Amino acid sequence: MNNPRFPYKLYLVVSEANCKLGMLKVVEEAILGGVDMVQLREKHLNTEDYLRSARRLKTLTDSYNIPLVINDNLQVAQQVNSFGIHVGCNDIPPTVIRKTWHSWQSIGYSVEYLHQLQTEEAATADYLAVSPVFDTPTKTDTVNSWGLKGIETIRQLTTKPLIAIGGIGTGNVREVMNAGADCIAVISAICSAEDPQKAAYQLKEAIIKPK
Numbered sequence: 648m649n650n651p652r653f654p655y656k657l658y659l660v661v662s663e664a665n666c667k668l669g670m671l672k673v674v675e676e677a678i679l680g681g682v683d684m685v686q687l688r689e690k691h692l693n694t695e696d697y698l699r700s701a702r703r704l705k706t707l708t709d710s711y712n713i714p715l716v717i718n719d720n721l722q723v724a725q726q727v728n729s730f731g732i733h734v735g736c737n738d739i740p741p742t743v744i745r746k747t748w749h750s751w752q753s754i755g756y757s758v759e760y761l762h763q764l765q766t767e768e769a770a771t772a773d774y775l776a777v778s779p780v781f782d783t784p785t786k787t788d789t790v791n792s793w794g795l796k797g798i799e800t801i802r803q804l805t806t807k808p809l810i811a812i813g814g815i816g817t818g819n820v821r822e823v824m825n826a827g828a829d830c831i832a833v834i835s836a837i838c839s840a841e842d843p844q845k846a847a848y849q850l851k852e853a854i855i856k857p858k
């Protein structure tokens with residue numbers, strides 16, 4: 648589905664620790680390869696260090712006109728004036744973020760349980776993450792892997808843009824799109840690649856090629 652409000656197809660989630668070649672290098676290569684949205688996800692930095700890293704990354708993403716999303720930390724997101732923030736069930740709720748967030752700024756919300764789709768939090772979010780599609784060693788504190796059937800089920804229940812995340816690479820990206828995802832989010836498929844530009848290019852080709 649092509650959604651004019653959410654034209655992004657390949658979404659890279661990064662942290663310094665996940666990028667052996669260095670975060671800024673990986674992000675720049677990935678953008679050149681076709682990534683069209685980037686999230687900074689630092690789970691272990693204090694706000695001051697998170698902010699420093701976010702500012703450096705924002706300078707890079709701005710230079711390519713690529714939207715930057717901050718994971719979890721509203722203070723950092725506000726201070727760098729990011730395009731978006733991404734939160735899950737145990738984070739600041741979207742309804743609370745929306746009170747201080749500009750209307751042009753985006754809120755992503757992870758869906759781990761079907762009942763979340765009926766909540767004000769899901770209604771407030773601009774896009775929903777199918778969290779996770781497949782089990783992944785990159786994030787293990789998850790409750791349920793949705794699989795392709797889960798994407799199909801969620802697709803029937805919402806018109807919001809759906810981001811598929813968790814265990815996705817070139818081998819399964821096409822079937823994830825065919826199940827109803829609008830966008831693919833990855834960490835290791837790009838951050839652990841020897842050539843992040845090529846990895847991003849191959850993922851993007853698989854996403855945009857005709858079904």
Ligand SMILES: Cc1ncc(COP(=O)(O)OP(=O)(O)O)c(N)n1
Nearest residue numbers: 718733734735757776778810812832
């Ligand atoms: C695009 C995207 N989707 C899902 C997540 C996971 O968010 P959350 O459930 O809050 O878990 P943490 O990332 O905070 O560990 C995400 N970050 N990005």
Ligand SMILES: Cc1nc(C(=O)O)sc1CCOP(=O)(O)O
Nearest residue numbers: 778779783785786814833834835
């Ligand atoms: C950041 C994140 N969130 C997930 C979720 O299920 O909400 S899975 C995940 C990690 C995705 O890494 P990889 O592409 O290496 O599997």
Ligand SMILES: [Mg+2]
Nearest residue numbers: 719734735738
């Ligand atoms: Mg979170």
